[in-house]
Amino acid sequence: MCLGVPGKVIEVNTQENWAVIEAFGVKSRIYTPLIEEEVVLGDYLMVHAGYAIGKIDTEEADRTLKLLEEIAQIDT
Numbered sequence: 228m229c230l231g232v233p234g235k236v237i238e239v240n241t242q243e244n245w246a247v248i249e250a251f252g253v254k255s256r257i258y259t260p261l262i263e264e265e266v267v268l269g270d271y272l273m274v275h276a277g278y279a280i281g282k283i284d285t286e287e288a289d290r291t292l293k294l295l296e297e298i299a300q301i302d303t
Contacts, residue, residue, distance in 0.1 A: 231273040231280060232295065233288040239266055246279065248272060250292070 234248025234255065244260040259266050259279045266272065271288035272279040283291075 229275055231275045233271050233283055233291050234274050235288070236266060236268055236270045236272060239268060241266070246272070248274060248279075250274075251296075 232250055234250035234257070236246045237249050237254065238247035240246065245256055245258050246266050247254055247256050249255075255274070255277075257272070257274050257277050257279050259272070262272070262279050262282060264282055266279070266282075271283050271285060273281045273283050
């Protein structure tokens with residue numbers, strides 16, 4: 228199973244095709260060559276294995292982050 232996590236872009240390097248995203252208070256540098264659109268500060272990217280695999284809108288990112296937070300709080 229694969230899991231993509233949305234992250235908000237807080238830094239962009241277009242020359243080297245990477246960005247820094249923040250999700251759940253964690254900052255990660257991810258690679259962006261799979262994204263055909265321009266990546267700009269404030270964008271939300273769906274990230275898997277260190278690569279941005281798509282842009283998502285703010286509402287979708289918020290819903291996904293809330294669901295992931297709920298999952299993390301479930302006692303197993």
